[in-house]
Amino acid sequence: MSGDIAAQTVTTADSATRNSGATVSIGFVTGMLSGMRSRGENVDDLLRGAGIPPAAIDNPGARVALRSYATLYKSVTEHLGDEAFGLLNTSLRPGTFEFLCRGMIGSPSLGIALERCARYLAVVLPDLRLEVERTHSWALLRIVEQSRVGHSRDDARRVFAFEWLLRLVHGLACWLVARSLSLSSVAFPFPRPTHADDYALIYTANSSFDASALEASFHANLLDLPIRRDDAALESFLQNGPETLTMLYRRDRETVRQVRDALAAALPASPGIDDIAADMHLSPRTLHRRLVQEGSSFRAIKDALRRDIALARLERENVPVSQLAHDLGFTDTSAFFRAFRKWTGQAPSRYRSR
Structure with a gap:
């Protein structure tokens, strides 16, 4: 410390x-930096710039301020020129998130917006596929691994890739409809990580692990909610970019x-x-x-x-x-x-x- x-x-x-x-667990920080560290890149300056002591990443019990985490999020993506933190086989060039938002905001309902999100990600993100499924009472967000991320099921790159993409899609959905969207359950496709206690605040307390794919369930009627954000609101939202979503799990x-x-x-x-x-x-x-x-x-x-x-x-x-x-x-x-x-x-x- x-x-x-x-x-x-x-x-x-x-x-x-x-x-x-x-605060958030240091596990999310090490996950965010895992792509860089796997390539032998030094991350100390990025950590210091965000107000995080470099020694903290070697302490599994450490926690960092949420604002420091958001600052690091922005610094890493800008440093790499990759909005997916260097985790995946294909990088997400700067502007990917902006055009995702612009493609969703004109939708008449959340369900349509999420379908557009899935189609867009299929073009720019070949490693992970997003699916939206609806039954009579329940809706399901499914994230399926298309090509291997990391070396094993519990590789920090793979774990954070799923954590990040679910938070991105869920946080963006909450922002678009201007209200909290409670996830009833989430099944994660990796062993329970050491920082999983934070999942109750970020996703849901009803989390399970070692699933074949990531599956997040919620009430189907939420898909019928209208989009309440307009272009003016989007311009303001984009001033901070996707790191804004790291702040929303407390505010929503x-x-x-x-x-x-x-x-x-x-x-x-x-x-x-x-x-x-x-x-x-x-x-x-x-x-x-x-x-x-x-x-x-x-x-x-x-x-x-x-x-x-x-x-x-x-x-x-x-x-x-x-x-x-x-x-x-x-x-x-x-x-x-x-x-x-x-x-x-x-x-x-x-x-x-x-």
């Missing part, structure tokens, strides 16, 4: 909230965001779902249902918030572990130790030293 150690321990709820910025879950903010503001208290529901003028059952619809749960949100604050403060401050446990609302230090080992696979002191 790098960064100056703060001279003063911060314990207020406001400070905890400031340190609660969303409004209830998740509200619960996370409420829990952060309450620290070091640890309110339950009944308390948060009352503050939001909802019944606990309604709050639970909305969180399920957004692919999350009260427990998952609380765990993620505590984890993100703990990692940020261990990196930046010389705060005693006992004080940090108290500030995060743990009943005792040993409970915090158990939770931290579950999050990172190591003790807080070990994480800080690395």
Whole structure:
């Protein structure tokens, strides 16, 4: 870990909230860089430019700020001139994402937009094929490997290629219809990666692995939603490019965001779902249902918030572990130790030293 150690321990709820910025597992960073690293290219300057210590990629328990991840996304694609990060046998030249968006935005419905997306990708992306299937009640996004990506099923290039393309298509679909589109389940065609706990926030908590192809299911009636973005909105969206989509998985879950903010503001208290529901003028059952619809749960949100604050403060401050446990609302230090080992696979002191 790098960064100056703060001279003063911060314990207020406001400070905890400031340190609660969303993070992603280092596994997504190593996946993004796997194409470059497989060719022996040095990635240290790109990491530093995004505010990520190069040593972090050797620490499987590390996490990085979501904004740093988005910055790295843009830097890698610009450096390579490839919007697919050098992962695939055929590169995606700059402008591919823009013309994908322009081809989808004039569609009358999401279903038509996704069909256009599949046809476009078939032309520019021969390694992976996107299919859209509809039954009476369910719709299915399927991503099929056309030619081998990486050397094995769990090759970091192959894993990230599927992660990236599903997030790209799903995030773009959410943006086009201006609302969250909850995935009911996703089956991934590789063994469970070490960073799979993040899938509950990015895709769905109902994820499975070792499938023959990637299959993401959702309610079929979502395909009938109208496209709500116009050309003016697209121009603004394209100012940031596809890295914008890396930011959407927090923003397209409004209830998740509200619960996370409420829990952060309450620290070091640890309110339950009944308390948060009352503050939001909802019944606990309604709050639970909305969180399920957004692919999350009260427990998952609380765990993620505590984890993100703990990692940020261990990196930046010389705060005693006992004080940090108290500030995060743990009943005792040993409970915090158990939770931290579950999050990172190591003790807080070990994480800080690395």
